[in-house]
Amino acid sequence: MKLTERKIERLTVQPGRKDRLAFDDAQRGLAVRITASGGRTYLAQYTLHGAKHRVPLGSCAALSLAKAREAAAAIMGDVAKGKNPVLERKEATAIARAKHLRDQLTLETLIQDWERLHLSQRRPRYAAEAVRALRYALSKHLQRPAEDLDRATVVRALDALRRARTAKGDGEEAEQAGLGIARGTAAYGRALFGWAVKRGSIAHNPFMNLPNVSPIEKRDRVLTDDELAAIWRSATEASFPYGAIVRLLLLTGQRREEVAAMNWAEVSEDLTTWTIPASRTKNGVAHVVPLSAPVRELLRKLQPEGGEDATRAMVERRTQGRLVLPGERGPYGGWSKSKARLDTASKVAGWRLHDLRRTVATGLQRLGVRLEVTEAVLNHVSGSRGGIIGVYQRHNWASEKRMALDAWAAQVLAISNQFEPSVNVIRPSFR
Numbered sequence: 001m002k003l004t005e006r007k008i009e010r011l012t013v014q015p016g017r018k019d020r021l022a023f024d025d026a027q028r029g030l031a032v033r034i035t036a037s038g039g040r041t042y043l044a045q046y047t048l049h050g051a052k053h054r055v056p057l058g059s060c061a062a063l064s065l066a067k068a069r070e071a072a073a074a075i076m077g078d079v080a081k082g083k084n085p086v087l088e089r090k091e092a093t094a095i096a097r098a099k100h101l102r103d104q105l106t107l108e109t110l111i112q113d114w115e116r117l118h119l120s121q122r123r124p125r126y127a128a129e130a131v132r133a134l135r136y137a138l139s140k141h142l143q144r145p146a147e148d149l150d151r152a153t154v155v156r157a158l159d160a161l162r163r164a165r166t167a168k169g170d171g172e173e174a175e176q177a178g179l180g181i182a183r184g185t186a187a188y189g190r191a192l193f194g195w196a197v198k199r200g201s202i203a204h205n206p207f208m209n210l211p212n213v214s215p216i217e218k219r220d221r222v223l224t225d226d227e228l229a230a231i232w233r234s235a236t237e238a239s240f241p242y243g244a245i246v247r248l249l250l251l252t253g254q255r256r257e258e259v260a261a262m263n264w265a266e267v268s269e270d271l272t273t274w275t276i277p278a279s280r281t282k283n284g285v286a287h288v289v290p291l292s293a294p295v296r297e298l299l300r301k302l303q304p305e306g307g308e309d310a311t312r313a314m315v316e317r318r319t320q321g322r323l324v325l326p327g328e329r330g331p332y333g334g335w336s337k338s339k340a341r342l343d344t345a346s347k348v349a350g351w352r353l354h355d356l357r358r359t360v361a362t363g364l365q366r367l368g369v370r371l372e373v374t375e376a377v378l379n380h381v382s383g384s385r386g387g388i389i390g391v392y393q394r395h396n397w398a399s400e401k402r403m404a405l406d407a408w409a410a411q412v413l414a415i416s417n418q419f420e421p422s423v424n425v426i427r428p429s430f431r
Contacts, residue, residue, distance in 0.1 A: 241325035253360030290402035292409035
């Protein structure tokens with residue numbers, strides 16, 4: 001029939017049926033769908049490659065018959081050209097939905113999801129640093145879609161990190177520090193976007209194959225005895241707390257961040273052990289460090305002196321977990337300037353604080369300490385303590401670690417004071 005708006009109003013559905021289609025003789029493909037509940041909508045119906053398709057046009061109450069015929073005519077014209085309006089609408093809807101999801105998944109949202117769903121299973125220290133580093137490096141892009149972050153943007157952000165760090169210091173050490181910061185941030189970004197790609201949240205990882213973040217050259221610097229002595233003596237005269245931190249690094253072989261954040265709650269009351277909690281170690285394994293006599297003497301000098309008030313003050317330090325070696329406003333942070341002053345005073349250049357850890361390991365081996373004991377001192381769980389051996393070998397090497405660090409402390413003092421210690425002090429039996 002040739003539809004009119006009055007005829008459309010009078011159309012009904014036969015009893016027992018859900019709906020009815022009434023086609024328009026005036027416009028090919030145009031139909032009205034009437035439901036049993038009284039609803040009336042326009043649609044365009046066509047057949048393409050043997051398949052029937054229907055395109056909803058709108059409610060009869062909202063769309064005039066003339067407009068419906070125009071819309072149906074346009075659709076039939078597209079079909080005549082070989083187009084499939086239904087498929088195109090689905091594709092357009094999918095594109096719009098994808099754009100909406102992309103716009104919703106900002107870089108900040110992605111980082112939050114990564115922190116909540118993935119980093120919650122990682123070490124708290126790693127998680128906190130990864131989130132902090134990425135937010136800092138990409139602060140200008142946090143509210144933009146994560147999918148829009150490209151390699152060029154990442155490279156510029158990492159270059160800015162390197163320039164900022166290099167500007168704070170002079171020479172090769174500052175340059176290497178800048179490269180280290182950029183490389184670490186790139187590793188966090190690679191992990192973040194790799195996780196997102198595996199989940200199907202985004203399609204590509206902009207942190208892959210970066211041209212300007214080459215691996216840092218592997219360090220093998222070990223201090224000579226003369227260099228160690230010069231650094232030790234200069235650290236003794238250095239300002240607090242940096243000088244004490246350097247001496248503790250040399251005597252314990254632990255990491256810079258672990259020593260700088262040492263608090264009194266981690267140190268036993270008799271000052272014989274220092275227990276670094278799992279949350280503060282690189283490998284997430286709690287670590288007990290035996291403290292040699294020189295370390296105990298250093299810690300005693302940092303305790304309140306004599307009397308009940310001193311005892312009460314020390315109890316308060318322990319219960320509140322106060323730092324042993326605090327900076328002016330919390331944890332120490334003046335690393336670059338203090339290191340430069342120490343280099344000048346000691347006349348030793350081309351070394352880093354982490355080289356002290358390597359020097360301790362090398363010194364222990366020179367003293368005849370077993371490799372397993374050296375790794376236990378350093379809290380390494382790879383190497384001889386990795387794999388199936390690490391699973392079944394549960395000995396903690398406590399007494400061997402104490403002997404090793406006592407012997408090493410005696411060696412450091414002997415070298416620094418330029419006298420030859422007795423054999424039974426520096427070469428006890430470790431086997």
